Amino acid sequence: MTELRLYMAQRLSALVMAPLVLGHIAVMIYAIQGGLSAAEILGRTQGSVLWALFYGSFVIAVSVHAAIGLRTILYEWAGMRGGVLNGVALGICALLLAMGLQAVYAVTAT
Amino acid sequence: MTNDLTESVAEQSDPLEVSVWRSAGDGGAFQAFKVPAQDSQTVLDVVAWIQQNEDPTLSYRFACRVGMCGSCAMMVNGQPRWTCRTHVRKVLDGNRIEIAPLRNLPVIKDLATDMDPFFDKWVAAEGVFHPSKSRDDAIEQINPASAPRARADAGIECINCSICYAACDSVASDPEYLGPAALNRAWTLFNDAKDDGAGVILDAVSAKGGCHACHSMGSCTHACPNELNPMASIAGLKREIAKSFFKRGKA
Numbered sequence: 001m002t003e004l005r006l007y008m009a010q011r012l013s014a015l016v017m018a019p020l021v022l023g024h025i026a027v028m029i030y031a032i033q034g035g036l037s038a039a040e041i042l043g044r045t046q047g048s049v050l051w052a053l054f055y056g057s058f059v060i061a062v063s064v065h066a067a068i069g070l071r072t073i074l075y076e077w078a079g080m081r082g083g084v085l086n087g088v089a090l091g092i093c094a095l096l097l098a099m100g101l102q103a104v105y106a107v108t109a110t
Numbered sequence: 111m112t113n114d115l116t117e118s119v120a121e122q123s124d125p126l127e128v129s130v131w132r133s134a135g136d137g138g139a140f141q142a143f144k145v146p147a148q149d150s151q152t153v154l155d156v157v158a159w160i161q162q163n164e165d166p167t168l169s170y171r172f173a174c175r176v177g178m179c180g181s182c183a184m185m186v187n188g189q190p191r192w193t194c195r196t197h198v199r200k201v202l203d204g205n206r207i208e209i210a211p212l213r214n215l216p217v218i219k220d221l222a223t224d225m226d227p228f229f230d231k232w233v234a235a236e237g238v239f240h241p242s243k244s245r246d247d248a249i250e251q252i253n254p255a256s257a258p259r260a261r262a263d264a265g266i267e268c269i270n271c272s273i274c275y276a277a278c279d280s281v282a283s284d285p286e287y288l289g290p291a292a293l294n295r296a297w298t299l300f301n302d303a304k305d306d307g308a309g310v311i312l313d314a315v316s317a318k319g320g321c322h323a324c325h326s327m328g329s330c331t332h333a334c335p336n337e338l339n340p341m342a343s344i345a346g347l348k349r350e351i352a353k354s355f356f357k358r359g360k361a
Contacts, residue, residue: 007322008355076283 006068013065020058045107052108059100067093124205126198128156130168131210134219140208153186153193153201157209157221170221177335180271184221185210190276192335213276214289228272231288236314237295240307250304262301265294265343267336274330274340286319290330290340293321297343300350312347312354321347 031041045051071089074080080088125144132141143160154172161168172182177195184193186201187208201207215223232238243250252259274290275281281289296315299305315321321344330340 003318003320003322004316004351004355008352011352076280 006071010065010068013061013068016057016061017065020054020061023054024058042107047110048108052104055104055108056101059097059104063093063096063100066096126156126202127206128160129206129208130157130160130221131217132168132220133217138217140210147198151198153184153191153196153198153207153209154182156198156207157184157193168221169219178269180269183212183271183273183276185213185276190273190333192271192273195335212272214278214281215272215276223272225272228275228289228291229270231292232270232295234314235288235292235296235320236307236311237292237299238307239299240305240310242304242306252303256303258301258303261346262298265298265338265340268294268338269336271335273333273335277329277333279327279329280323280325284319284323287323288315288319288321290324290344293324293347294338294340294343297346300347312351315347316351321351324348 031044067089070092071085074088075085124147126147128143128145129140130143132138143164145156145159148155154175157168157170158172161170170182170184172194173179174181175194177192180192182193183190185191185208186193186196187203187206189201190212191201193209198207209221211217211221212223215225215228218224254263268291270291272291274294278287278290280287293315296311300308300311324341324344326341326345328341331338331342334340
């Protein structure tokens with residue numbers, strides 16, 4: 001049952017990520033027209049609830065997706081099992097969440 | 111024309127250089143044999159020739175010799191193959207053949223593997239018939255053109271040879287993984303109108319070591335001597351489980 005939930009969580013997080021990746025790439029291409037500056041980016045993102053939600057949900061989806069994928073690799077290739085395996089995977093998820101959400105906060109907070 | 115004929119006779123006169131895995135339990139090593147080459151010769155013929163002419167203690171398994179029983183599978187030059195239907199000429203590496211016991215299974219002796227884990231996993235995947243009727247009920251009428259029957263038919267010609275299981279890298283890295291043959295069997299039963307075990311099958315194949323451990327690398331489908339597609343069967347199970355997950359919150 002746990003394996004099934006993890007499988008579904010990884011697929012659903014991929015489903016969330018797909019449009020966000022496309023949106024992210026589209027904005028990158030749009031944003032670098034006429035040069036790239038921190039001020040320009042912050043001008044767009046600071047105080048924007050939309051960008052906070054966009055990248056906030058992106059970070060959550062990535063953290064869930066990557067942690068489950070790495071858990072499988074650690075199980076199959078590094079021989080990790082049981083509590084150690086789940087602990088490391090949770091740690092990876094927490095690290096990605098903390099770093100990502102901090103970055104989102106830094107560019108969207110006013 | 112004469113030259114071609116002379117060459118082919120010359121080729122036949124060079125004996126094959128055959129390396130055969132020898133072991134009795136842990137450890138083991140390859141042993142070299144020279145086997146007369148023949149015009150029409152299978153890998154199983156080579157193994158039988160060694161056992162009959164060079165070393166009667168060589169252990170291996172075979173029965174039907176016509177690709178029906180699934181007992182003669184071995185690793186031939188690193189690939190799992192049904193040896194009774196594998197022409198030597200098709201797999202020769204120069205003039206050499208390396209013959210080893212099937213991968214991913216414990217070796218009993220020489221080329222004979224212990225198939226228990228393979229068949230235990232068939233049962234664990236609920237690859238067993240779940241009757242829906244008693245002898246007093248009328249026989250279920252099956253429409254051979256119906257979609258579920260077509261899906262079941264696509265997978266039922268499995269001969270339990272374990273070649274897909276030996277080819278599978280997911281089995282190699284996850285000993286609990288049920289493997290392509292067991293999951294293919296579960297999929298055929300899931301689609302069988304006479305089988306009443308759809309629920310227990312989905313529960314079994316969504317548990318730890320179930321179909322989600324498959325990474326769709328396709329070695330099973332590539333190696334299957336009967337040209338079945340276990341990878342598609344596993345994908346079918348994953349689809350049904352996802353549907354069931356949204357409907358019932360579980361598999």
